[in-house]
Amino acid sequence: MSHSPEAKYRLNYSAPNFKIHTTELNFHLDDHHTEVLNRMDIECLTEGASLELDGENLQLVALAINGRVLSEDEYSQTDKQLIIPNVPERFELVVETLIDPAGNTSLEGLYKSAGTFCTQCEAEGFRKITYYLDRPDVLSVFTTTVNATKAEHPYLLANGNPTAEHQSGERHAVTWHDPHPKPAYLFALVAGDFDLLEDSFTTQENREVLLQVFVDKGNLPRAKHAMASLINAMKWDETRFNLTYDLDIYMIVAVDFFNMGAMENKGLNIFNSKYVLADSSTATDQDFLNVESVIGHEYFHNWTGNRITCRDWFQLSLKEGLTVFRDQEFSADLGMRAVNRIQDARIIRTHQFEEDAGPMAHPIRPDRVVEMNNFYTVTVYNKGAEVIRMLHTLLGESKFQQGMALYVQRHDGEAVTCEDFVKAMEDASGLDLVQFRNWYSQAGTPRVTVTETYNAENQTYLLTLTQSTPATPGQQVKHPFHIPLRVEFVSNSGEPMALHLLGADKPTTILELREQQQVFEFHNVNEKPVTGLLADFSAPIRLEFTRPETEYLAIIAGGNDPFLRWDAVQQLYFGALHTAVADNSAVALTPALIAVLQKALADENSDPAMNALLLQVPSEEALSQEYDIIPVEAICRAVSELRLALAKSLQSELMQAWQQVDLGSNALNSSTIAKRMLGNTALSFLALLPEDASIQRALKAQFKAANNMTLQFGALQAAVHANHPIASELLTDFAGQWQGETLVMDKWLAAQATAPISGTVSKIQKLTEHSAFNWGNPNRIYSLLASFTHNLGQLHHSSGAGYEFMIAAIKRLNASNPQVASRLLSPLLKWRRLPENQQAMLKSQLVSLSKLPNLAPDLYEKVNQTLTDN
Numbered sequence: 055m056s057h058s059p060e061a062k063y064r065l066n067y068s069a070p071n072f073k074i075h076t077t078e079l080n081f082h083l084d085d086h087h088t089e090v091l092n093r094m095d096i097e098c099l100t101e102g103a104s105l106e107l108d109g110e111n112l113q114l115v116a117l118a119i120n121g122r123v124l125s126e127d128e129y130s131q132t133d134k135q136l137i138i139p140n141v142p143e144r145f146e147l148v149v150e151t152l153i154d155p156a157g158n159t160s161l162e163g164l165y166k167s168a169g170t171f172c173t174q175c176e177a178e179g180f181r182k183i184t185y186y187l188d189r190p191d192v193l194s195v196f197t198t199t200v201n202a203t204k205a206e207h208p209y210l211l212a213n214g215n216p217t218a219e220h221q222s223g224e225r226h227a228v229t230w231h232d233p234h235p236k237p238a239y240l241f242a243l244v245a246g247d248f249d250l251l252e253d254s255f256t257t258q259e260n261r262e263v264l265l266q267v268f269v270d271k272g273n274l275p276r277a278k279h280a281m282a283s284l285i286n287a288m289k290w291d292e293t294r295f296n297l298t299y300d301l302d303i304y305m306i307v308a309v310d311f312f313n314m315g316a317m318e319n320k321g322l323n324i325f326n327s328k329y330v331l332a333d334s335s336t337a338t339d340q341d342f343l344n345v346e347s348v349i350g351h352e353y354f355h356n357w358t359g360n361r362i363t364c365r366d367w368f369q370l371s372l373k374e375g376l377t378v379f380r381d382q383e384f385s386a387d388l389g390m391r392a393v394n395r396i397q398d399a400r401i402i403r404t405h406q407f408e409e410d411a412g413p414m415a416h417p418i419r420p421d422r423v424v425e426m427n428n429f430y431t432v433t434v435y436n437k438g439a440e441v442i443r444m445l446h447t448l449l450g451e452s453k454f455q456q457g458m459a460l461y462v463q464r465h466d467g468e469a470v471t472c473e474d475f476v477k478a479m480e481d482a483s484g485l486d487l488v489q490f491r492n493w494y495s496q497a498g499t500p501r502v503t504v505t506e507t508y509n510a511e512n513q514t515y516l517l518t519l520t521q522s523t524p525a526t527p528g529q530q531v532k533h534p535f536h537i538p539l540r541v542e543f544v545s546n547s548g549e550p551m552a553l554h555l556l557g558a559d560k561p562t563t564i565l566e567l568r569e570q571q572q573v574f575e576f577h578n579v580n581e582k583p584v585t586g587l588l589a590d591f592s593a594p595i596r597l598e599f600t601r602p603e604t605e606y607l608a609i610i611a612g613g614n615d616p617f618l619r620w621d622a623v624q625q626l627y628f629g630a631l632h633t634a635v636a637d638n639s640a641v642a643l644t645p646a647l648i649a650v651l652q653k654a655l656a657d658e659n660s661d662p663a664m665n666a667l668l669l670q671v672p673s674e675e676a677l678s679q680e681y682d683i684i685p686v687e688a689i690c691r692a693v694s695e696l697r698l699a700l701a702k703s704l705q706s707e708l709m710q711a712w713q714q715v716d717l718g719s720n721a722l723n724s725s726t727i728a729k730r731m732l733g734n735t736a737l738s739f740l741a742l743l744p745e746d747a748s749i750q751r752a753l754k755a756q757f758k759a760a761n762n763m764t765l766q767f768g769a770l771q772a773a774v775h776a777n778h779p780i781a782s783e784l785l786t787d788f789a790g791q792w793q794g795e796t797l798v799m800d801k802w803l804a805a806q807a808t809a810p811i812s813g814t815v816s817k818i819q820k821l822t823e824h825s826a827f828n829w830g831n832p833n834r835i836y837s838l839l840a841s842f843t844h845n846l847g848q849l850h851h852s853s854g855a856g857y858e859f860m861i862a863a864i865k866r867l868n869a870s871n872p873q874v875a876s877r878l879l880s881p882l883l884k885w886r887r888l889p890e891n892q893q894a895m896l897k898s899q900l901v902s903l904s905k906l907p908n909l910a911p912d913l914y915e916k917v918n919q920t921l922t923d924n
């Protein structure tokens with residue numbers, strides 16, 4: 055960058071000066087010379103305003119207003135804009151540009167993915183296709199004609215319904231019309247050759263919808279689960295949200311080169327093939343669940359995102375937080391609610407808390423953005439979903455749905471703000487959400503500390519909650535949040551207790567913390583209760599509540615809430631880990647904790663999936679969130695000792711749990727998934743005991759017997775992560791079996807990248823030369839390199855080799871795919887939280903990155919933020 059990219063601010067929003075009533079696009083597709091003809095019916099809304107169209111990497115061929123070609127002195131061009139100063143009140147503008155899809159390695163705009171032309175426009179990719187008002191509050195009715203050679207591109211797709219077909223020599227063309235006005239970021243086109251899976255869905259309004267899933271040739275059987283998930287999603291959205299599909303056709307196209315998971319383009323979703331293709335021999339249970347969730351997510355955007363879209367990109371969480379909440383509820387209603395909830399909480403605690411504590415901390419509705427693509431974050435998405443969930447908790451399902459209905463009724467067809475959403479919830483429920491809005495404006499993770507007083511004589515119990523939120527860059531002062539804390543109480547002997555707040559006639563289930571400090575007073579309490587706070591992880595906060603082991607044991611024994619029971623065990627793990635780290639001592643597990651786990655594993659009525667989660671000790675990354683300065687080596691030592699201690703103390707129970715798995719079954723339902731989850735977790739511990747021959751046999755048996763990827767990969771990963779003597783044999787066998795199956799080989803790469811074993815950096819370095827790896831494909835990069843960035847001990851190895859390797863990779867990707875490069879950089883921004891040695895090495899790597907010529911805005915924003923922030 056010769057000049058620094060500029061920041062945009064939320065408060066500088068101003069409404070567009072022009073309306074684009076219709077947009078007619080004509081694509082003459084060609085690898086390096088695609089012609090784009092763009093005919094717009096434009097109305098000027100602000101007299102005298104000059105028309106400033108966005109455009110990047112475009113070659114302008116012709117420009118005409120109302121049929122008259124403009125001469126060069128009638129407009130001006132920069133590398134980002136085309137400016138026409140004098141335009142009529144209403145006019146037709148025709149822009150003709152040339153673009154180079156095959157040379158587009160950024161995978162944004164129009165590009166080629168292994169022979170398929172496809173697009174990715176969100177957030178600001180449409181401007182790489184043609185000159186346009188590329189902002190989400192400019193909504194237009196699109197008609198798109200795609201023209202390409204017929205032999206290579208028998209399928210020509212765009213948004214809406216097909217209206218015309220045309221054939222001429224070797225080429226053909228199809229025209230599509232989308233009747234729903236939409237912003238340019240939802241535009242899509244695809245041209246290629248596919249296998250096609252079709253089905254149909256009749257909506258509650260009796261509209262017959264044609265459903266199509268397009269996949270690479272030969273992959274048809276792997277598309278079935280995606281289709282079933284789509285049908286489930288359509289049904290679920292009608293039943294739970296009363297939202298119905300609105301076109302006659304819904305298409306999903308799977309492509310191999312894609313920067314993220316999928317994209318909700320109107321009527322034409324484009325998916326990373328990773329989230330479409332699944333069969334039991336090549337996909338794990340988690341892959342199946344991910345397909346269901348992403349298919350659901352993109353479908354749910356049809357209302358929350360497409361019909362009602364964002365006014366500006368600062369409002370991204372309006373559609374993303376809400377849609378993640380919806381997809382979480384979809385998965386929970388269809389499958390394992392408690393398991394999902396715990397996994398979601400784990401993501402927040404491990405990854406969102408880290409973002410909130412780092413230089414890029416931002417509210418779910420950011421105020422300042424340099425590169426929009428940097429804000430598709432765990433904060434905007436997952437914390438955004440938690441904020442919606444808190445509204446749901448405060449309002450209850452019925453009022454929440456009334457709020458949704460009001461939101462849709464008010465804003466269908468509009469581009470709106472987070473404020474509009476909260477207002478609809480407020481108006482529908484009658485609740486005061488003034489303070490609740492702080493969740494939208496303030497970054498940072500609130501800490502809530504707890505003290506309690508029980509008075510046996512008066513039978514009163516006082517719970518004092520104090521909240522504070524650390525400063526984040528640009529936000530020194532924080533106001534108190536409105537925090538819903540779900541509670542449950544148990545007696546010391548582990549019996550449920552009903553407690554009443556002073557003056558309340560119903561037992562208390564939710565405490566609303568609004569003040570900086572607030573005392574909750576309960577009456578007629580006949581013994582000191584054990585208070586389970588933050589049931590169902592009801593708020594994205596850190597709870598600081600120091601209590602004796604006996605109280606955790608009471609919650610485990612008598613608590614109702616699965617999250618609280620799981621969390622009680624986690625807190626006991628955390629306690630043991632903290633002590634080991636602080637005292638530089640060996641990890642000590644108490645007999646009581648071992649007994650809890652033994653009991654859970656022995657209980658025939660317990661859910662194997664919950665048992666798997668109970669056994670999974672905090673990851674090194676999760677533990678690191680507990681420290682201002684991360685004692686990397688001590689954390690890694692403690693976590694690995696804890697794993698080994700559990701393996702030793704529970705060996706026979708783990709072996710029994712493992713034996714419950716039916717190695718011959720591929721059935722995919724909650725009960726078989728749960729058993730495999732527990733089996734794999736058990737095996738991952740057992741693999742830590744290499745001298746035991748029966749364990750070696752178990753690993754091999756599971757690896758070989760199964761025609762099931764959950765089991766095969768479970769065995770591989772267990773062996774690799776434990777550095778078991780048979781690991782390299784299994785790695786070789788796996789690669790031999792799956793060579794050429796790129797999505798399967800991604801797992802092979804990831805298992806090695808995440809192994810907590812010294813020497814991982816040089817292993818990964820070598821793997822970048824393996825035929826399974828490809829610097830041009832985001833999935834390969836995420837599997838090998840992004841996975842590695844979550845390998846705490848190896849990334850931050852005291853040699854500095856991890857930093858050197860990663861920064862070199864990021865520099866390499868800067869020019870070809872800055873979005874992907876930027877994702878790799880995030881885990882390296884926390885250099886200030888590292889021990890001195892690592893801090894110095896990482897800082898100097900970051901400084902050298904900041905000096906890279908032509909640094910992309912994506913990287914510029916992050917690297918500058920981390921180097922300048924204090």
Ligand code: B3K
Pocket residue numbers: 176177314316317318351352355374427430
């Ligand atoms: N809306 C897209 C994400 C676009 C990311 C652009 N860098 C997928 C989704 O959230 O559904």
Ligand code: ZN
Pocket residue numbers: 351355373374377
């Ligand atoms: Zn989304």
